[in-house]
Amino acid sequence: MSELSSSLPPLSFDLSNMAVFLDFDGTLVDIAERPDAVIVAPATKRAMDQLSTTLSGALAIVTGRNISDIDRFLEPLHLPVAGVHGLERRSHGGALSAYPVDAALLESVAERLAPFLAAEKGLLLERKRSSIALHYRARPELKDACVAAIDRATDDLGGIHILRGKMVIEAKAGSSNKGDAIDAFLGEPPFAGRVPLFAGDDVTDEDAFAVVNRRGGISIKVGPGETSASYRAGSIDDFLGWLELIADDLERANGA
Ligand SMILES: [Mg+2]
Numbered sequence: 420m421s422e423l424s425s426s427l428p429p430l431s432f433d434l435s436n437m438a439v440f441l442d443f444d445g446t447l448v449d450i451a452e453r454p455d456a457v458i459v460a461p462a463t464k465r466a467m468d469q470l471s472t473t474l475s476g477a478l479a480i481v482t483g484r485n486i487s488d489i490d491r492f493l494e495p496l497h498l499p500v501a502g503v504h505g506l507e508r509r510s511h512g513g514a515l516s517a518y519p520v521d522a523a524l525l526e527s528v529a530e531r532l533a534p535f536l537a538a539e540k541g542l543l544l545e546r547k548r549s550s551i552a553l554h555y556r557a558r559p560e561l562k563d564a565c566v567a568a569i570d571r572a573t574d575d576l577g578g579i580h581i582l583r584g585k586m587v588i589e590a591k592a593g594s595s596n597k598g599d600a601i602d603a604f605l606g607e608p609p610f611a612g613r614v615p616l617f618a619g620d621d622v623t624d625e626d627a628f629a630v631v632n633r634r635g636g637i638s639i640k641v642g643p644g645e646t647s648a649s650y651r652a653g654s655i656d657d658f659l660g661w662l663e664l665i666a667d668d669l670e671r672a673n674g675a
Contacts (some may be wrong), residue, residue: 421644423653427477427661435672437637439470440601440627442619443482443489446641447589449655450585452543452556454484459492463659466666468496473669476511476609481597481617481627483584485547486515489598501600504582504623506549506593508600511609518593520549524561524576528590531572539564549592556586576626605634620644 444450448457471478479499480489486502486509501508507517528551536542541557542565553567569588573579582589584650601617604610615636617627628638628648640648641658652658 423651424616425653425657425661426651427657428640428650430661430668432637432665433500434616434669435473436613437474437616438477438479440479440481440604440615440617440631440639441467441494441618442597442621442624442627443480445620446618446655446658448492450536450556452533453543454554455632456555457490457492460659462663464493464496466659466663467493467498469666469670470662471496471498473666473673474609474613477613479511479604481505481600481619483552483582483587483623485646496648499604501597501604503547504589504591505595505600506591508603510604510607512607516603518549518595520579520592524578524603525549525551525590525592528572528576528579532568534657535564535568545564546626550589552587552589554587559596575650582623586622596626597624598630601621601630618652620655 443446447463448459451457467478468650473505481501482489483504484502485503486500486507489500490497499509499511508516517582532544536544539561543554543555545552552559553569555561565588569581569590573590580591580594582591586587601615605615615634616630618639618641620641631638638648639650639652640646
């Protein structure tokens, strides 16, 4: 694959009044063979710690993961998080809000998928409170079969929303998305009154780019693919390098 060049906001950009929202997988860490095998680099944690401090806490993770997973990966940081693509959210003050979920509905999706999972090795079914995710990272050739299996398992069920991401197909028990989560954060302190910046890598991040663009913020696509984002990082490393530089810059400006 050829190198994709980056067009990131210049370092002279004043980020001091920004609210920063970051996707996790494919943005802060590489997609690993198993979802639990990712590791956040110490330099990345340090940059997020700096940013959170200099932005008065206006830094949040907006992810498809469970909130508890993000806490574990980012330890000792404990940031505001929107989990499961906006179906769950923890505010800066620590208040949890979650979309009401029909657990029996998700249970029946899992039961219907069981024979497919038993027949194909290497697939992983991840149960979250508000969704079921079918990961095929270890069997990428099964993508179409996985899409068909999820469709079969859900096509007569109301209230289920299908989301296709990188190496994963997800059945969500609600329609909230990452854009809704950013809107909700921006209605609360310390995010309210700030200009949003969001970085993400996947098709599921386009809802967030749309909200950020509408609000006159900065949208950054990480890696290849069509996007409505206004900036692009060619790779995760390019993005993290930029994030570390602006975190240092902001910290210096704050201390001056
Ligand atoms: Mg991602």
